[in-house]
Amino acid sequence: MPESESARPVVAVLTAPDEGRPPGLEPLEAKTEIVHATDADSLRDALERADVLMVTDFRSTILQEAWPHARHLQWVHATSAGVDALMFPELVESDVPVTNARGIFDRAIAEFVLGLILAFAKDLPASLKLQREHRWQHRDTERVTDKTVLVVGAGAIGRSVARMVRAAGMQTLALARRARAHDPDFERVYAAESLHTALPRADFVVIAAPLTEATRGLFGQAAFHRMKRSARLINVGRGPVVETGALVQALRDGELAGAALDVFEQEPLPDDHPLWGLDNVILTAHMAGDFIGWREALSTQFLENFRRWEEGRSLENVVDKTRGYVVDQPERRHA
Numbered sequence: 001m002p003e004s005e006s007a008r009p010v011v012a013v014l015t016a017p018d019e020g021r022p023p024g025l026e027p028l029e030a031k032t033e034i035v036h037a038t039d040a041d042s043l044r045d046a047l048e049r050a051d052v053l054m055v056t057d058f059r060s061t062i063l064q065e066a067w068p069h070a071r072h073l074q075w076v077h078a079t080s081a082g083v084d085a086l087m088f089p090e091l092v093e094s095d096v097p098v099t100n101a102r103g104i105f106d107r108a109i110a111e112f113v114l115g116l117i118l119a120f121a122k123d124l125p126a127s128l129k130l131q132r133e134h135r136w137q138h139r140d141t142e143r144v145t146d147k148t149v150l151v152v153g154a155g156a157i158g159r160s161v162a163r164m165v166r167a168a169g170m171q172t173l174a175l176a177r178r179a180r181a182h183d184p185d186f187e188r189v190y191a192a193e194s195l196h197t198a199l200p201r202a203d204f205v206v207i208a209a210p211l212t213e214a215t216r217g218l219f220g221q222a223a224f225h226r227m228k229r230s231a232r233l234i235n236v237g238r239g240p241v242v243e244t245g246a247l248v249q250a251l252r253d254g255e256l257a258g259a260a261l262d263v264f265e266q267e268p269l270p271d272d273h274p275l276w277g278l279d280n281v282i283l284t285a286h287m288a289g290d291f292i293g294w295r296e297a298l299s300t301q302f303l304e305n306f307r308r309w310e311e312g313r314s315l316e317n318v319v320d321k322t323r324g325y326v327v328d329q330p331e332r333r334h335a
Helices: 040-047 062-069 106-121 124-132 156-167 192-201 221-226 244-253 294-310 329-334
Strands: 010-014 033-037 052-055 075-078 148-152 171-176 188-191 204-207 232-235 258-261 281-283
Touching (some): 010 040, 033 040, 040 062, 075 294, 106 124, 106 232, 106 258, 106 281, 148 192, 156 204, 171 192, 192 221, 221 244, 244 258
Parallel strands (some): 010 033, 010 052, 052 075, 204 232, 232 258
16 A cells, blocks of 8 residues: 555556557556656656556566665566566565566466477478478378476466376476475476486476576586487576577587577577577577467456555565565475
8 A cells, every 4th residue: 555545656667668558557547646667767766656666577677776766665566477687685685575477378378388399299390391392291290198298397387388288198297496296287296406307207398487596507518418319498487597508509419309499598589599590499589478468468467466455455476585486386285
């Protein structure tokens, strides 16, 4: 609630410079003041009065330098699943809660992952290439039934991926903070330190983990050495979880059969990057969760949480700032 019950709350919205105000926030206009910020100067001015901050530019790092101006801020909401750009010390150590967009992108990302798995198994990139060349070339393709998928990150997105691929007849394993033998979505959950034990079992490795100090650079040369040569890597989490140089070398050396990447250490991916030229790679522009209508869905989610805030109720999707993500309920049960 704002400091004065009679005052209109001030909601600051931080977007990228080339983006307009998020669609769907019109219901707030009658009862709040909405301030749109796109750069460091406008953000500093907005934070001088803001009660709530909505961040749509999840790559932005300007909030840290503007943070001393957040004199009345009571809540920060990120319209993304990952909140790594917000986990700077001053915010982490403050009493200001951070919420995220958990639940909005889960199903869409899971569908995207299943599509990539099928694209690899059915060799769709080669079929499209042959079609462009007007070449008729019969080939046998793989079945996905009974293949094993290792999901790195057993949060909401990882669980949605697991349910989707299980419906296609695949086996599911997970890598999480702690090991557990019984889980509703995975045949087995390995502890994070057991990554190299789990990797040789997987036909597909799906990265759905947030970017934290523990996951940064998790997939490098040593991890690729442990993967099956027939395995494919799919990253829909965060780019810096993968050491791109080591991945390019592993793909060139045949240490793994392919990779599908939706996120990268540097975005946009430079047009001269070697990944563009590899035939066993599928590249997409950080769009795995972006279904038609996703912006409106994010605003609807924020409005529902805003209603909880103004009524003095507990917020949903509160990030554990020491971990950098919302702790999943099954993890709590098995902790």
